[in-house]
Amino acid sequence: MQEERLDLLNLREFDEEAYKKESEELLEMRMLTAETATFARTEGGFLSLKVGDKEYKRVRVYLTFPLTNPEEYISIREATEKAKEIGMVESLSVLPANQQEMLREQIRLRYFMPEIRKVMELKEEYGYAYWYVETTYGVCRFTTHMSNDAVVTLGESRLLVTDIDGNRYEIPDFYALTVQERKRLDLFL
Amino acid sequence: MKLPESFYEAVKEYQIGPGDILAGAVADFDREYRFADTVVALTRDKLLIAAYPYREKQEYKLGGYGGIAPDMTLAGKPALAIYPLEKVESLKVLRQIGTGVLMGEIEGTERFLCQFSNTKQGYFHKLEEILRKVKAGEDIQEKDLDVEHNRKACPKCGMLYPDQERQICPKCMDKRSILLRVMSYFKPYKLQLALMVLCYLGTVALNLAWPYLSGTALYDKVLSKDEDFVAFLGLPAGSFLAALTMLVIAMIVAKGIGQLFGILQGVMTAKVAPRVVGTIKSQVFDSMGRLSISFFTKRQTGGLMTRVCDDAGEISNFFIDGIPYFFINSLTLVVTVIIMFALNPLLALSSVILMPLLVVMSYRMLPHLWHFYGKRHRANRRLNSQVNENLTGARVVKAFGREEQEIRRFGRNNGKVRDSEMDLARYDNRFYALYYSVEDTVSFLVWAVGGAIMISGFSRSAGETISLGMLLTFSGYVGQMKGPLEFMSRIVRWYTNCMNSAQRIFEIIDATPEIREAKDPYRPGALKGEIELKNVTFGYEPHKPILKEISFHVNSGEVFGIVGRSGSGKSTLVNLISRLYDPEEGEVLVDGINVKQYGFRELRRNVAMVSQETYIFMGTVAENIAYARPDATRKEILSAAIQASAHDFICKMPEGYDTMLGSSGRSLSGGEKQRISIARAILADPKILILDEATSAVDTETELAIQQSLERLEKGRTVISIAHRLSTLRNAKRLIVLDEGRITESGTHEELMEKKGTYYKLNELQTKALAMRGLE
Structure with missing residues (x-):
C-alpha cells in the first residue's frame, strides 16, 4: 500500500494549470453587463444567453436576495443538473428594457408567490391549519402544518406562509390586516 | 386516471375516447400566473394539451387538496394542442420554488407547456415517467399511474392523509372523541374524583348559605331581635345574645368546613394531577421512541418535547380545575339566581339585568386582551433569544467589535417589550375599568333599588318592606356571581386550548412510524455482514x-x-x-x-x-x-x-x-x-x-x-x-x-x-x- 502511495506523487499526468484555472473561476465574481451578455427569448418560451462567443440554449435565473432585493445581483445559471453559475447581473437596470422584461418574467416564474390580501377563515384542526384566503391571484384554500415553520416572520411584519405541498404565500404587512384577521393569525405567532 | 368531463368532450372530435388516454394531469396556473386549468394528457401516440380560459372568482384549492376532481367544472372551451408523440422527445418537470413548469422537447425545441403549483407536481412527474416508458416501449403498469404511491387515504372521505405518519383524517376527526379519550386518563382515579366533586358541591352549598347567614340571619333575625328566630333555634325567648353566639359559631363552622373542603380538594388534586400528567408524558415519550427518524426531522424536536410537557399540564389543569369549576360555577349561578328571585323578584331583577352586558363585554374584549398578551410574549421571546445569542456568541461579537451594534439592537428589542407592555397595560386598564364599573353599577343598582324600596316601604313581591339584612344578603349574592361570570367568559378559550393541547398530544401518541418492523421478523443469531x-x-x-x-x-x-x-x-x-x-x-x-x-x-x-x-x-x-x-x-x-x-x-x-x-x-x-x-x-x-x-x-x-x-x-x-x-x-x-x-x-x-x-x-x-x- 505504502509504495503505491509514493507512486502517486508522480504528478505528470495531473493538469495542475487546468485545475487552478477551474478553482480560480469558482472564486471569481463574474458580472454580466449589456456589453458582455445578450439575453433572448427562445422559441419554446425560455430564456437563452450569449456571453462573448459562448451560447447557452436555456439558462436559469436565480435571485440572490429573493425577499429583499429582487432587482439586483441576479445569478444566471446553466440549465443543467448542477446549475453552474454563468455570471451575475448586478442590476436589471444595466440591461436593455426588453431584456429586463425577459428576466423579470423568469424571476416571476421561479419565485411565484401570491400575496394574501385577506384571511377569511383560518381554522386549526388536529395539527393542521385550514386557510381560506383572498390572494392577488384569486380566492383560494390551502392547508398548512401547525408547526412554527409554516408561517415565518420576516423582519417586522412580513409573513411567509408555506403549505403542506410547498406552495408559498406572502403576507406583506401583518399590521395592515384587520384586527379580526390578525386574531386568526395569532395561532401561529 | 380521471380527467374532467369537458376535456373528454373536447377531444372527442379528434377520435380520442376516454379509453385511449393513458395518463393525465391538470395544471392550475396560466402564463399570467392566474388560477386557470390546463389539462395535459398522453395517449399511445399523442400528447394533448387543453388550456382552459381563466375565470374570475373561482375558488382554488391548493396545499392538501391535491388530486383531480372528475367533476371539476371547467368553464368554456379549451384551446387544444395535439402533438404526435414521434415529435415529442421528452417531457420534463422543471422545479421552481413555489411552482413547477412542464417542458417538452418537441422537434428539438424545448417548449414551455404549462405551469402548476407544487400541489400538482407529483402528477406531472408521473406523466414525465410514463412518456419515457412509452418511448422506450416498456409496459405501463398500474403502479406507474398511481400518484398516491403508497400513500393511504381516509376511508371515510377519501382525502389523502396529509401526514402519512399519522393516519388520522383531520376532517373526519371526531372532536368529542378527544374529550372522551382525555377523560379515560382519569378513570383510575374515580374515588378521588368523586371526593373532589363532593368537596365542590359542599363549597357551593356553603357559598350559597353564607350571604344568608351574614345578611338576613344576622341583621334581620338576630340584630333586629326576631323572636320567631330565637324560638326556631329552640332558645328561651329574648336570649338574643345566645342566638348571636350560635350564629357566629355557625358562621365559624361554615368557614371552617369550607376550608376543610378546600384542603381536601387540594390534596386530591395533588394526588391525581401529577399522575395523569406523568402517564400522558410517558406515553408520548414511548411513542416518540417508536417513531422513525423522519418524524423528528420534519418537526423541531426540541420545541416538540417542551410543548408536549406544557400540553400535558394544560390538559390535566383543565380537567381538574376547568370542568369541575364549570359545573360548580354554573350551579352557583343558577341556584343563586333562583334564590334571589325567591327572596325578592324586583331586587333579583335589578341585580341580574346587567349581567348579560358583562358576558358580552368579556366575550368581545377578552380576545383583544389576549392579542396584547401574545404580542408581549413574542416581544419578550425575541429579547430573550437576543440575550441568549449574545451570551453564546460573545466571542464573535467581541472579535468583530460589534458591541455597540448589539447594544443598540438590544435597545430596540427592549423598546418593543416596553411598548407591548404599555399597550397591554393600557388595554388591560380599559377593560377592567369598564368591567368593574359595570359590576359596581350592578351593586349600586341593588343598593339603590333596595334602598328606595326600604324608604318608600313598598315592595311588589309580598307587600312588605325590605329589611337591611335582606339587602346585605342580596349584595352578598351579587358579589358571589362575579367569580362564576368571569370564569364563564374564560372557559370557552380554555376549552379550545385544552382540546388543541390534547390534539397535539394524540398526534404524537397516534403517529404510526413510517418504518415498521416486519410482522414476523427475521431474527438471525449472527450476521455474516454482507x-x-x-x-x-x-x-x-x-x-x-x-x-x-x-x-x-x-x-x-x-x-x-x-x-x-x-x-x-x-x-x-x-x-x-x-x-x-x-x-x-x-x-x-x-x-x-x-x-x-x-x-x-x-x-x-x-x-x-x-x-x-x-x-x-x-x-x-x-x-x-x-x-x-x-x-x-x-x-x-x-x-x-x-x-x-x-x-x-x-x-x-x-x-x-x-x-x-x-x-x-x-x-x-x-x-x-x-x-x-x-x-x-x-x-x-x-x-x-x-x-x-x-x-x-x-x-x-x-x-x-x-x-x-x-x-x-x-x-x-x-x-x-x-x-x-x-x-x-x-x-x-x-x-x-x-x-x-x-x-x-x-x-x-x-x-x-x-x-x-x-x-x-x-x-x-x-x-x-x-x-x-x-x-x-
Whole structure:
C-alpha cells in the first residue's frame, strides 16, 4: 500500500494549470453587463444567453436576495443538473428594457408567490391549519402544518406562509390586516 | 386516471375516447400566473394539451387538496394542442420554488407547456415517467399511474392523509372523541374524583348559605331581635345574645368546613394531577421512541418535547380545575339566581339585568386582551433569544467589535417589550375599568333599588318592606356571581386550548412510524455482514431524490470506501443500511435478505455507526461508552477507550471515567466527543461498522492513532467508510465515488486511479497539497 502511495506523487499526468484555472473561476465574481451578455427569448418560451462567443440554449435565473432585493445581483445559471453559475447581473437596470422584461418574467416564474390580501377563515384542526384566503391571484384554500415553520416572520411584519405541498404565500404587512384577521393569525405567532 | 368531463368532450372530435388516454394531469396556473386549468394528457401516440380560459372568482384549492376532481367544472372551451408523440422527445418537470413548469422537447425545441403549483407536481412527474416508458416501449403498469404511491387515504372521505405518519383524517376527526379519550386518563382515579366533586358541591352549598347567614340571619333575625328566630333555634325567648353566639359559631363552622373542603380538594388534586400528567408524558415519550427518524426531522424536536410537557399540564389543569369549576360555577349561578328571585323578584331583577352586558363585554374584549398578551410574549421571546445569542456568541461579537451594534439592537428589542407592555397595560386598564364599573353599577343598582324600596316601604313581591339584612344578603349574592361570570367568559378559550393541547398530544401518541418492523421478523443469531444495494432511489422529500439508482455489493469482512463531495448523499446512503429510512425504490439487502424483514433489534445490534455528528448523553464517561451495552464490565470499557485513543484524555480529567458529561457536566471538544463515540462503537462490537467521517474532527496525529485502532477493529467486520480525506480510506478494498446522488465511479484504488476521473483528481489534489507543504 505504502509504495503505491509514493507512486502517486508522480504528478505528470495531473493538469495542475487546468485545475487552478477551474478553482480560480469558482472564486471569481463574474458580472454580466449589456456589453458582455445578450439575453433572448427562445422559441419554446425560455430564456437563452450569449456571453462573448459562448451560447447557452436555456439558462436559469436565480435571485440572490429573493425577499429583499429582487432587482439586483441576479445569478444566471446553466440549465443543467448542477446549475453552474454563468455570471451575475448586478442590476436589471444595466440591461436593455426588453431584456429586463425577459428576466423579470423568469424571476416571476421561479419565485411565484401570491400575496394574501385577506384571511377569511383560518381554522386549526388536529395539527393542521385550514386557510381560506383572498390572494392577488384569486380566492383560494390551502392547508398548512401547525408547526412554527409554516408561517415565518420576516423582519417586522412580513409573513411567509408555506403549505403542506410547498406552495408559498406572502403576507406583506401583518399590521395592515384587520384586527379580526390578525386574531386568526395569532395561532401561529 | 380521471380527467374532467369537458376535456373528454373536447377531444372527442379528434377520435380520442376516454379509453385511449393513458395518463393525465391538470395544471392550475396560466402564463399570467392566474388560477386557470390546463389539462395535459398522453395517449399511445399523442400528447394533448387543453388550456382552459381563466375565470374570475373561482375558488382554488391548493396545499392538501391535491388530486383531480372528475367533476371539476371547467368553464368554456379549451384551446387544444395535439402533438404526435414521434415529435415529442421528452417531457420534463422543471422545479421552481413555489411552482413547477412542464417542458417538452418537441422537434428539438424545448417548449414551455404549462405551469402548476407544487400541489400538482407529483402528477406531472408521473406523466414525465410514463412518456419515457412509452418511448422506450416498456409496459405501463398500474403502479406507474398511481400518484398516491403508497400513500393511504381516509376511508371515510377519501382525502389523502396529509401526514402519512399519522393516519388520522383531520376532517373526519371526531372532536368529542378527544374529550372522551382525555377523560379515560382519569378513570383510575374515580374515588378521588368523586371526593373532589363532593368537596365542590359542599363549597357551593356553603357559598350559597353564607350571604344568608351574614345578611338576613344576622341583621334581620338576630340584630333586629326576631323572636320567631330565637324560638326556631329552640332558645328561651329574648336570649338574643345566645342566638348571636350560635350564629357566629355557625358562621365559624361554615368557614371552617369550607376550608376543610378546600384542603381536601387540594390534596386530591395533588394526588391525581401529577399522575395523569406523568402517564400522558410517558406515553408520548414511548411513542416518540417508536417513531422513525423522519418524524423528528420534519418537526423541531426540541420545541416538540417542551410543548408536549406544557400540553400535558394544560390538559390535566383543565380537567381538574376547568370542568369541575364549570359545573360548580354554573350551579352557583343558577341556584343563586333562583334564590334571589325567591327572596325578592324586583331586587333579583335589578341585580341580574346587567349581567348579560358583562358576558358580552368579556366575550368581545377578552380576545383583544389576549392579542396584547401574545404580542408581549413574542416581544419578550425575541429579547430573550437576543440575550441568549449574545451570551453564546460573545466571542464573535467581541472579535468583530460589534458591541455597540448589539447594544443598540438590544435597545430596540427592549423598546418593543416596553411598548407591548404599555399597550397591554393600557388595554388591560380599559377593560377592567369598564368591567368593574359595570359590576359596581350592578351593586349600586341593588343598593339603590333596595334602598328606595326600604324608604318608600313598598315592595311588589309580598307587600312588605325590605329589611337591611335582606339587602346585605342580596349584595352578598351579587358579589358571589362575579367569580362564576368571569370564569364563564374564560372557559370557552380554555376549552379550545385544552382540546388543541390534547390534539397535539394524540398526534404524537397516534403517529404510526413510517418504518415498521416486519410482522414476523427475521431474527438471525449472527450476521455474516454482507451488504448489497439494488437500484436504490431515495429522497427525503418526494420528487427530490438524493440517491439515484445506487447499486453495489460489499462482501463480508470487506472494507468499502465511499468518496464524494459534501451533499452528494454519502451519509444518506448509510442511513438506509441501518434502516433509519426506507428506500423509495430498490432494496437494501444484508446477507441477501431485505433489511425490511429483519427485526429492529437484530439489525441495529449488528450495525453500528460512528458519524460526524457525535452525541453525548447526560451521564458519566463510562456510561456514554457503554451506551449500546450497559452490561459491559469496567475492563471492557477501559479496553474500548484505549482502542479509541480516548483513554489518555479521560484519565486526565479529575473524575476520570466517572466524569459527568452532558448538559450540566463537563463539555468535551469535538475530537474528544468523536473518540468517545468510536469507543462506543468498539464496545458495541457490531458485524457491520459504518464510519461516517469518523475522524474528521480530530487532529492528524490522533487520526493516525485512531486509524490504527480502527484497522484493528475492522478485522472480521464489514466496514463502510465515508471520508473526505482519502488517506482515511487507504484500507478500503473497493471504493465508489458519489456525485449528485449517483455512482459515477467504482472499483479498487488502482482501477479508479487508472480511470483518471474524480477519484484520481481528488487523490492528486490531496497528495499534491501534502507535497507542497513538504516543500516549504
